[in-house]
Amino acid sequence: MSGELADQMNGIRKDVISTTATELAWHNSQAITGDPVAAVSSLKNQHGTDILVAGSASVVQALTQHRLVDEYRLLVCPLVLGSGQRLFTAASVPAHLTLAEIKTFDTGALLLRYEAA
Numbered sequence: 001m002s003g004e005l006a007d008q009m010n011g012i013r014k015d016v017i018s019t020t021a022t023e024l025a026w027h028n029s030q031a032i033t034g035d036p037v038a039a040v041s042s043l044k045n046q047h048g049t050d051i052l053v054a055g056s057a058s059v060v061q062a063l064t065q066h067r068l069v070d071e072y073r074l075l076v077c078p079l080v081l082g083s084g085q086r087l088f089t090a091a092s093v094p095a096h097l098t099l100a101e102i103k104t105f106d107t108g109a110l111l112l113r114y115e116a117a
Contacts, residue, residue: 014030015039037068060092061087072114075112077108097117100113
Protein backbone atom coordinates (compact mmCIF):
# COMPACT_ATOMS: atom_id res chain seq x y z
CA MET A 1 0.00 0.00 0.00
CA SER A 2 1.41 3.38 -0.95
CA GLY A 3 0.26 6.95 -1.24
CA GLU A 4 -1.17 9.57 1.08
CA LEU A 5 -3.62 7.23 2.84
CA ALA A 6 -0.90 4.63 3.35
CA ASP A 7 1.39 7.27 4.81
CA GLN A 8 -1.37 8.33 7.22
CA MET A 9 -2.10 4.75 8.28
CA ASN A 10 1.57 3.91 8.71
CA GLY A 11 2.15 7.06 10.75
CA ILE A 12 -0.55 6.61 13.36
CA ARG A 13 -0.38 4.42 16.44
CA LYS A 14 -2.30 1.18 16.06
CA ASP A 15 -3.36 -0.88 19.06
CA VAL A 16 -4.47 -4.25 17.70
CA ILE A 17 -6.72 -6.43 19.85
CA SER A 18 -5.77 -10.05 19.24
CA THR A 19 -6.06 -13.37 21.00
CA THR A 20 -3.25 -14.89 18.91
CA ALA A 21 -0.82 -12.28 17.57
CA THR A 22 1.88 -10.94 19.87
CA GLU A 23 4.21 -9.50 17.24
CA LEU A 24 2.84 -7.30 14.47
CA ALA A 25 4.67 -6.40 11.27
CA TRP A 26 2.71 -3.22 10.55
CA HIS A 27 4.69 -0.09 11.44
CA ASN A 28 3.72 1.60 14.71
CA SER A 29 1.52 -1.31 15.86
CA GLN A 30 1.29 -3.01 19.20
CA ALA A 31 -0.78 -5.99 20.27
CA ILE A 32 -3.38 -5.84 23.02
CA THR A 33 -3.67 -9.42 24.24
CA GLY A 34 -5.47 -8.83 27.52
CA ASP A 35 -8.94 -7.56 28.32
CA PRO A 36 -10.07 -5.31 25.42
CA VAL A 37 -12.54 -3.43 27.67
CA ALA A 38 -9.79 -2.47 30.13
CA ALA A 39 -7.42 -1.57 27.28
CA VAL A 40 -9.93 0.69 25.50
CA SER A 41 -10.98 2.27 28.79
CA SER A 42 -7.34 3.13 29.44
CA LEU A 43 -6.88 4.47 25.89
CA LYS A 44 -9.96 6.70 26.26
CA ASN A 45 -8.40 8.27 29.35
CA GLN A 46 -5.28 9.25 27.39
CA HIS A 47 -5.03 12.41 25.35
CA GLY A 48 -5.12 11.64 21.65
CA THR A 49 -7.29 11.05 18.67
CA ASP A 50 -10.32 8.89 17.99
CA ILE A 51 -10.33 5.15 18.57
CA LEU A 52 -11.52 3.05 15.63
CA VAL A 53 -12.69 -0.54 15.89
CA ALA A 54 -12.83 -2.21 12.49
CA GLY A 55 -14.01 -5.70 11.71
CA SER A 56 -14.86 -7.07 15.14
CA ALA A 57 -18.49 -7.28 16.17
CA SER A 58 -17.55 -9.07 19.40
CA VAL A 59 -15.24 -6.23 20.47
CA VAL A 60 -17.90 -3.63 19.62
CA GLN A 61 -20.46 -5.63 21.62
CA ALA A 62 -18.17 -5.76 24.68
CA LEU A 63 -17.35 -2.05 24.45
CA THR A 64 -21.04 -1.19 24.02
CA GLN A 65 -21.98 -3.20 27.12
CA HIS A 66 -19.49 -1.10 29.11
CA ARG A 67 -20.67 2.21 27.54
CA LEU A 68 -17.27 2.90 25.98
CA VAL A 69 -18.58 3.75 22.49
CA ASP A 70 -19.31 7.43 21.85
CA GLU A 71 -20.10 7.12 18.15
CA TYR A 72 -20.95 4.41 15.64
CA ARG A 73 -20.06 4.79 11.97
CA LEU A 74 -21.84 2.17 9.92
CA LEU A 75 -21.00 1.71 6.25
CA VAL A 76 -24.01 0.22 4.49
CA CYS A 77 -23.25 -1.33 1.11
CA PRO A 78 -25.91 -2.33 -1.42
CA LEU A 79 -25.37 -6.07 -0.99
CA VAL A 80 -27.80 -8.58 0.46
CA LEU A 81 -26.43 -11.57 2.35
CA GLY A 82 -28.38 -14.50 3.68
CA SER A 83 -26.72 -14.52 7.09
CA GLY A 84 -24.05 -12.92 9.20
CA GLN A 85 -23.06 -11.84 12.66
CA ARG A 86 -25.17 -9.15 14.33
CA LEU A 87 -23.42 -5.97 15.42
CA PHE A 88 -25.70 -5.62 18.45
CA THR A 89 -26.90 -8.50 20.59
CA ALA A 90 -29.66 -8.34 23.19
CA ALA A 91 -27.00 -7.65 25.83
CA SER A 92 -25.18 -4.97 23.85
CA VAL A 93 -27.90 -2.78 22.36
CA PRO A 94 -27.05 0.91 23.01
CA ALA A 95 -29.60 2.70 25.17
CA HIS A 96 -30.17 5.46 22.62
CA LEU A 97 -28.58 6.48 19.35
CA THR A 98 -29.01 9.79 17.53
CA LEU A 99 -28.44 9.89 13.78
CA ALA A 100 -25.85 12.64 13.33
CA GLU A 101 -24.87 12.33 9.67
CA ILE A 102 -25.66 10.50 6.45
CA LYS A 103 -23.14 10.48 3.63
CA THR A 104 -23.87 8.87 0.27
CA PHE A 105 -21.31 7.53 -2.17
CA ASP A 106 -21.50 7.09 -5.95
CA THR A 107 -21.48 3.31 -5.42
CA GLY A 108 -24.80 3.47 -3.57
CA ALA A 109 -23.13 2.90 -0.21
CA LEU A 110 -24.15 4.97 2.79
CA LEU A 111 -22.12 6.08 5.78
CA LEU A 112 -24.40 6.45 8.80
CA ARG A 113 -22.92 8.20 11.81
CA TYR A 114 -24.75 7.73 15.10
CA GLU A 115 -23.91 9.35 18.42
CA ALA A 116 -24.52 7.45 21.63
CA ALA A 117 -26.61 9.31 24.18
